[in-house]
Amino acid sequence: MSYIQAEHLRKTFTVRKKREKGSLLREKQTVEAIKDLCFTVERGEMVGYIGPNGAGKSTTVKMLSGILTPDAGQVTVGGRIPWKDRREHVRHIGVVFGQRSQLWWDVPVQDSLDLLKDIYRIPEEDYRNRVKELTEALEMEALLRTPLRQLSLGQRMRAELCGSLLHRPELLFLDEPTIGLDAVSKLALRDFLQWENRRHGTTIMLTTHDMEDIVALCPRVMVLGHGSKLFDGTLSSLLGRYDTVRTVSVRYEEADAKPDLPETVPVNREGENLTITYSPDSYPTAELIAKLQQAGTIREMTMQPQNIDHLVAAMYREMDL
């Protein structure tokens, strides 16, 4: 049996709309946040969980962590049903919200950690070892005595991670952990997550809008849209389907040079620059280059692969999200 097993999950919310003029009752609207979602995750996996805003990612995480009860379907995490025995379940999981702090704002990080130790009933020695290990891995020994409010966003995220991993959870949910972080902090965070995963076999589920997170961390990615799972597999196989277009930028010595290309290959002129978007599958690259050369003397030329965000946007568009 897999570590996480979700079968035919369903969750609907009733949203009350504002009362319209002239009608007495407020209209109620039922929103299907999750419809018939099935998936499994093995112990020690790192899974990226992506989808546009409002796709149902947070709802899924809340059901897996026992905050919400699904309307239908079954979930087990490590053999436990999350919402049946909440306290027993949450002892084994950790959750980090990128936009919501779990530590105490006005006290030094160390004090927050001490309190978490009491909340999770962590034995003294285990606690000391774990704090030492985590603060070294996160390079945050120096931050322990600073109140949380005085830390930068990157430092705060490290403190949050430390707090949520103190009780050695088997499963870690990360909800947009890199949101707002600078490049150095992002890289450090990714390194740390990989380290934690390898060293302790922690299963990690990551929701993010930053595709670089997925590229760096998650061999497997699940795409959620309108409450259903649309894709489950490796990132490269997902993007392969949308990575079909190349963009070429050309600048000629002659101002009026115009390459003779078929209608399926659009040309955009921006000042002296020509931007050509084409698909190597339907129009051979060799032919394109030949045509470009015939049109005049090329001064400059660059070829770019698709930006990963564009790919994802194209994917969402095609899936009608």
Next chain:
Amino acid sequence: MDTIKLYLHSMRMLIKSQLQYPASFFMQTLAQLVMEGGEMLAVILLVDRFERLNQWGPGDLYFFFGMMSVTFYLTECFGRGITGNFPYLIRTGQLDSYLLRPRGLLTQVLCSAVDPRRITCIAVGVAALILGSSLSAIQWTAVKVLLLIEAIACGCALVLGLFVIEAIFCIYSVKSVELVNAITYGGRSACQYPIDTYPRPLRVLFTVLAPFALTLHVPGSMILDKPLFGWPLWAAFVSPLSGFVAFGVIFLVFRRAMRHYRSTGS
């Protein structure tokens, strides 16, 4: 035991964090003194004008006022998590992070705040108790001391419970309900005077629904040797327990309501 340890640990930390802003802390503590001192002044003016209220003399009125002040502000001080921003926790989804920890929800909410500034309000209450006691020439016995302690403890449970009602409403409507303030803050203002000064509907409200009369006034009147309703001593010991009963009932309703909880935000 473990929970008490966690509570004390939280309180230590929270007080430390409030003292991070010492100037603000002392100003607000002083403001509380002015506020509660004003309330007390209202009673003093009342006593000065009318001298008695039914069978209650000035000392009795100070004593009842003191009981209510000490009860209410002890709760506000140590139960700030519940009396302060419980609806806010629900509205902002902060409750989610408590649900993610292996501890009882009310325990964690209770541990989330403390309000040591209320110490001045409690001091005013204690002063009123002492003043009332000497004016009414109370003959203190061990039984009476016990009764006073029980009344205040049960009163605290009642006040906590009443504030949880607000949270229950909030779970369903995800919005704070001002109506509940009528029996929390309203109850405090009304029941600093003994219950028999009020017309029947209010008497019913504060005896049956929010039993301040049973938790505070019955034992209070016994201590003053003017038992309300002519009830015997044992009744004065039993009736405050209604505060804990009310808390228990509200707690069970809260647990049921939590099943309806849907968190907000992402």
